[in-house]
Amino acid sequence: MKYLLLIMLFNASTSFNAWASDEQNDELMLTIFLKHDQSKNLSEIKEILNNANFxxxxxxxxxxxxSWKVMMGIGQVVTLRFPAAxxxxxxxxxERYGWKAYSTExxxxxxxxxxxKxxxxKARTNN
Structure with missing residues (x-):
């Protein structure tokens, strides 16, 4: 699945480069998988997060x-936008507040x- 995503991103790079040249800023977007430790139930995970002030x-x-979504069977998927710094x-x-509750990617x-879009x-107007 990861390889399919990489291929899709590679194939889109030409279009993206043209689009990105208009977007000159230092912002990043980062998607974080907060993967549930399935040896713990939800109450245990919440307790760890509360104790850590996550x-x-x-x-x-x-x-x-x-966005902040639940991916059933995996955990939570959070996408953040922020300055690169x-x-x-x-x-x-x-690392400091979430690792006992989650493994991460x-x-x-x-x-x-x-x-x-x-x-x-283009595809629908050319038919």
């Missing part, structure tokens, strides 16, 4: 939550939908 520290000040702060907020992210529009 929600006091995550997401850190200066970040914007783009805050990357260490985002990482530390997970981090993925640099960008919004491909404007490109896909244009491709759909």
């Amino acid at each position: 929600y006091k520290h995550f997401p850190p000040e200066g970040t914007t939550v783009e 805050l990357l260490p702060k985002v990482n530390l907020s997970i 981090f993925y640099p992210t960008y919004d491909l939908y404007p490109i896909v 244009e491709e759909i529009k």
Whole structure:
């Protein structure tokens, strides 16, 4: 599944590069998988998070939550947008306050939908 995503991102790179050249800023988007430890039930996970003051520290000040979803059987998937300089702060907020409750995966992210939307529009008007 990861390889399919990488192939899709690679194939979109030409379109994305043209689109991204208009977006000159230092913001990053990062998708974080907060993977549930299935040896713990939800009450145990919440207790760990409360004891660690997780929600006091995550997401850190200066970040914007783009989405926060539950992926059933996996855990939570959080996408943040923030200035690049805050990357260490985002990482530390997970390492210090979330690791007993979750294992994590981090993925640099960008919004491909404007490109896909244009491709759909082109494909449907050329028929």
